[in-house]
Amino acid sequence: MAWVGDLIFSIGQAYWTGFCVNCPERHDTMMTDLREIGPTYYFAPPRVFETLLTSVMIRMEDASAFKRWMFHRVMDHARQVEPKLLDKLPVGAIDKLAYQLGNLLIIGPLKNALGLSRVRVGCTAGEAIGPEIFDFYRALGINLKQLYGQTEASVFITQQPDHQVRPDTVGVPSPGVEIRIADSGEVYYRSPGVFVEYYKNPESTALTKDTEGWVATGDAGFIEPDTGHLRTIDRAGDVGKMADGSLFAPKYVENKLKFFPNILEAVVFGSGCKMCTAFINIDLTTVGNWAERNNIAYTSYQELAGHPRVLDMIQSHVEEVNRSVAGDNMLSGCQIHRFLILHKELDADDGELTRTRKVRRGIIEEKFLDLIEALYGSKPRQQTETEVTYEDGRRGRISATLEIRDAGVVAPGAQQKVAAE
Numbered sequence: 001m002a003w004v005g006d007l008i009f010s011i012g013q014a015y016w017t018g019f020c021v022n023c024p025e026r027h028d029t030m031m032t033d034l035r036e037i038g039p040t041y042y043f044a045p046p047r048v049f050e051t052l053l054t055s056v057m058i059r060m061e062d063a064s065a066f067k068r069w070m071f072h073r074v075m076d077h078a079r080q081v082e083p084k085l086l087d088k089l090p091v092g093a094i095d096k097l098a099y100q101l102g103n104l105l106i107i108g109p110l111k112n113a114l115g116l117s118r119v120r121v122g123c124t125a126g127e128a129i130g131p132e133i134f135d136f137y138r139a140l141g142i143n144l145k146q147l148y149g150q151t152e153a154s155v156f157i158t159q160q161p162d163h164q165v166r167p168d169t170v171g172v173p174s175p176g177v178e179i180r181i182a183d184s185g186e187v188y189y190r191s192p193g194v195f196v197e198y199y200k201n202p203e204s205t206a207l208t209k210d211t212e213g214w215v216a217t218g219d220a221g222f223i224e225p226d227t228g229h230l231r232t233i234d235r236a237g238d239v240g241k242m243a244d245g246s247l248f249a250p251k252y253v254e255n256k257l258k259f260f261p262n263i264l265e266a267v268v269f270g271s272g273c274k275m276c277t278a279f280i281n282i283d284l285t286t287v288g289n290w291a292e293r294n295n296i297a298y299t300s301y302q303e304l305a306g307h308p309r310v311l312d313m314i315q316s317h318v319e320e321v322n323r324s325v326a327g328d329n330m331l332s333g334c335q336i337h338r339f340l341i342l343h344k345e346l347d348a349d350d351g352e353l354t355r356t357r358k359v360r361r362g363i364i365e366e367k368f369l370d371l372i373e374a375l376y377g378s379k380p381r382q383q384t385e386t387e388v389t390y391e392d393g394r395r396g397r398i399s400a401t402l403e404i405r406d407a408g409v410v411a412p413g414a415q416q417k418v419a420a421e
Helices: 004-017 027-037 046-062 065-086 093-114 131-139 202-208 250-258 284-293 301-305 308-326 361-367 369-375 412-420
Strands: 041-043 121-124 144-150 155-159 178-181 186-190 215-223 230-235 263-269 276-282 336-341 381-389 395-406
Touching: 004 155, 027 093, 046 065, 046 093, 046 131, 046 284, 065 093, 065 131, 131 144, 131 250, 178 215, 202 215, 230 250, 250 263, 250 276, 250 308, 263 361, 276 284, 276 301, 276 308, 276 369, 284 301, 284 308, 308 336, 308 395, 336 369, 361 369, 369 381, 369 395
Parallel strands: 041 121, 121 144, 276 336
Antiparallel strands: 144 155, 178 186, 186 215, 215 230, 263 276, 336 395, 381 395
């Protein structure tokens, strides 16, 4: 309840409109409680939607070949049809009938299992959500929308109106909000909800808010001239240029990587460099489930992360993302040339993530400098030692030798040719 999002959505809106707020009994009963409650209005940060999707993909991997085929066939069709239905656009009778059949057999039971059958509107905010993840929930018929805001704005800066929902923008300015883009590309706003000052911190207030009330968001973006939608690229401090002058926006690539259930976290490097490289964290639950099905024995996260077949699997995901990134002329230079799977999960207790699980790049770059240098060298592997914090608060050190893989990249022109064919 200390978070402004919970204050607004769970307390402020409930008082204003009179809806009933439900809280899970415990963290480990959340999915059961969600199915029991069947909410009609659902707000969660992207991490929750990613976790739900991961649970779906794990179950599908355990399903029969026919069920997996049915699931992918129905979802591919739903991605084409359902967004049009949500936006009240015309859909052919055959496509509509096929969707209704898929909804009866696959989508309806899946939404019921997730506890999302009754959701009339869903919202996500706090961090950028991957376009593929966003499209998945829209394909289920959930009217999911992105919000863009800050504590300093009393949450709301932009919202996505009905029939204008897209995965690549965060919508138009909320009523009473003004937005401008600085020469540096940073997004500024002012509104009736802007904070007065940081408590007993006039220096930070002066750095964030000017005398005319404009507040610096710290995010880089631009306003689409034809639609008026705001499109955020990344944190302003993280956006940079590659050595050849092309745009570097790590979050864009990281979100694409995290669409794969096997990848829990990704950190992309490349500002000022000739190529992009990446650290990968595997999802222990998902990859462990896959390992059991494939008779791969392991005793720890570190052992599983270093297994050659796991590296092969992650390399295929990285190369698929490269093919996707190559299709974006503005960001095609962000393809990943080399990567490694970290020997430990990035952890807030170790200072590598914030408590809302946002990557703290500066700390990671300092802490794993030897691994970054190895990625930009020619070594096939690198030995490293890292300090970790255990669950009981004790500190220790773990050492490992990590394999570094080269990933295939696609020339932008070649990708366009393949798409045309």
